[in-house]
Amino acid sequence: MATVLYMSVSLDGFVSTPDDFLGGSDGNRLHDWYAPGGDEAALTGDAKALADELDEIGAVVTGRRTAELMDHWGGDVHNGVPIFVPSHRPPGPAARWGYPNVTYVLDGIRSAIAQAAAAAGDRNVYVQGGYTARKAIEEGVLDEIQVHLIPVLLGDGHRLFDTLPAEVELEVLRVIDTPHATHIRYRVLR
Amino acid sequence: MATVLYMSVSLDGFVSTPDDFLGGSDGNRLHDWYAPGGDEAALTGDAKALADELDEIGAVVTGRRTAELMDHWGGDVHNGVPIFVPSHRPPGPAARWGYPNVTYVLDGIRSAIAQAAAAAGDRNVYVQGGYTARKAIEEGVLDEIQVHLIPVLLGDGHRLFDTLPAEVELEVLRVIDTPHATHIRYRVLR
Numbered sequence: 598m599a600t601v602l603y604m605s606v607s608l609d610g611f612v613s614t615p616d617d618f619l620g621g622s623d624g625n626r627l628h629d630w631y632a633p634g635g636d637e638a639a640l641t642g643d644a645k646a647l648a649d650e651l652d653e654i655g656a657v658v659t660g661r662r663t664a665e666l667m668d669h670w671g672g673d674v675h676n677g678v679p680i681f682v683p684s685h686r687p688p689g690p691a692a693r694w695g696y697p698n699v700t701y702v703l704d705g706i707r708s709a710i711a712q713a714a715a716a717a718g719d720r721n722v723y724v725q726g727g728y729t730a731r732k733a734i735e736e737g738v739l740d741e742i743q744v745h746l747i748p749v750l751l752g753d754g755h756r757l758f759d760t761l762p763a764e765v766e767l768e769v770l771r772v773i774d775t776p777h778a779t780h781i782r783y784r785v786l787r
Numbered sequence: 788m789a790t791v792l793y794m795s796v797s798l799d800g801f802v803s804t805p806d807d808f809l810g811g812s813d814g815n816r817l818h819d820w821y822a823p824g825g826d827e828a829a830l831t832g833d834a835k836a837l838a839d840e841l842d843e844i845g846a847v848v849t850g851r852r853t854a855e856l857m858d859h860w861g862g863d864v865h866n867g868v869p870i871f872v873p874s875h876r877p878p879g880p881a882a883r884w885g886y887p888n889v890t891y892v893l894d895g896i897r898s899a900i901a902q903a904a905a906a907a908g909d910r911n912v913y914v915q916g917g918y919t920a921r922k923a924i925e926e927g928v929l930d931e932i933q934v935h936l937i938p939v940l941l942g943d944g945h946r947l948f949d950t951l952p953a954e955v956e957l958e959v960l961r962v963i964d965t966p967h968a969t970h971i972r973y974r975v976l977r
Contacts, residue, residue: 609800767939
C-alpha cells in the first residue's frame with residue numbers, strides 16, 4: 598500500500614486557473630490527456646495504462662475545496678471506493694446525508710490517511726488536492742507523487758505545491774512521455 | 788537560430804531559495820545534474836549531450852539580477868560569447884568598464900533579444916533568468932524552453948514562471964530521463 602498524489606499540473610505549477618477552471622478554450626486543458634477529444638475511450642497506449650492504474654486504488658483522500666467544487670462527485674469519484682475529506686469543519690448537508698461513501702475527518706491529515714489506508718487494504722490511497730498534498734508531505738504521510746506535466750503555461754491560478762516549510766528530496770521512479778503530457782512518478786524521501 | 792530558455796527548476800517551480808541559493812546541503816542542488824559529485828568532467832551519456840548543447844550557443848541574454856549575483860561571470864559565462872543584459876537602469880561600474888563582452892540593453896527585452904540574435908548569427912541565443920524569460924514570453928520572442936526538472940521540492944524561493952498575463956501553449960519536443968533530472972524541451976506556440 599502506498600499513498601500517492603495524482604495531479605495534472607501545468608509547467609508553471611498550476612492545477613487550475615484563478616476561477617477554478619482547468620485552462621484552455623474548453624476549460625479542461627489540464628485533463629485533455631485523460632480524454633483526448635473529450636473521449637476517455639479514445640485513450641490508448643501508455644496514457645491508457647496510466648489511467649488504468651486508477652482502477653487499482655482502494656480509497657481516496659481529497660481536499661474539501663475540490664470535493665465541494667465537484668459536488669463530491671455524487672458520492673463516487675472512482676469505482677465507488679471510500680472517500681475521505683480532511684477538514685477543520687463538519688461537512689455540509691449533502692456530504693452529511695447524501696453520500697455514504699464520503700467521510701469527513703476532523704482530526705487532521707494523519708487520521709484521514711490512516712482511515713483511508715485501513716479502508717484500502719493492500720491497495721493504494723489516491724490523494725488529490727494541492728493543500729491536502731502539502732499537508733500530507735509536511736506530516737510525512739505521502740509516499741509517492743504522480744504528476745501529469747501538461748505542456749501549457751496557465752499564467753496564474755492555484756498552485757499544486759505553493760510553499761512548504763522545508764526542502765523535500767524526491768526520487769524519480771518512472772518517466773512516461775506521451776503526446777499530451779510528461780508523466781513523472783516520484784518517491785518522497787524522508 | 789532559436790532563442791532558448793535553459794533553466795534548472797525544482798518540481799515545485801523554484802530556481803533558487805529565498806536567499807538565492809540553489810538548495811540542498813551543498814547549496815547547489817538544482818545544478819547537481821550538471822556536475823555529479825561536483826565534477827563537470829564526470830558527466831556522461833545523455834546528460835553530457837545536454838550540457839554539450841551549450842557549446843553551440845552564440846550569445847546569452849540574462850537577467851540583471853542573475854548577472855549581478857554572479858559578478859557577470861567575470862565577463863564570460865560560456866565560451867566568451869557576448870552577453871546581453873536587459874535592464875531599466877545603466878550598468879554598475881564593473882559591467883560598464885570591466886567586461887567588453889557584456890552589453891546592457893536599456894530599451895527592452897525585444898531589443899536585447901534582437902541584438903543577441905544578430906551577434907549569434909545562425910547559432911542559438913541562450914536565455915536565462917525567470918523575469919527575463921517571462922518578459923520574453925510575454926513579448927513573443929522566446930522560441931523554446933529547456934527545463935531540467937530536478938526531483939526536489941525546495942519549498943520556497945524565486946519562481947521560474949511566477950505569473951504571466953495570458954495562457955501560453957507549448958509543444959513537447961524532447962524528453963530525456965537521466966538519474967538526476969527530467970530534461971524536457973518545449974516549443975513555445977504563438
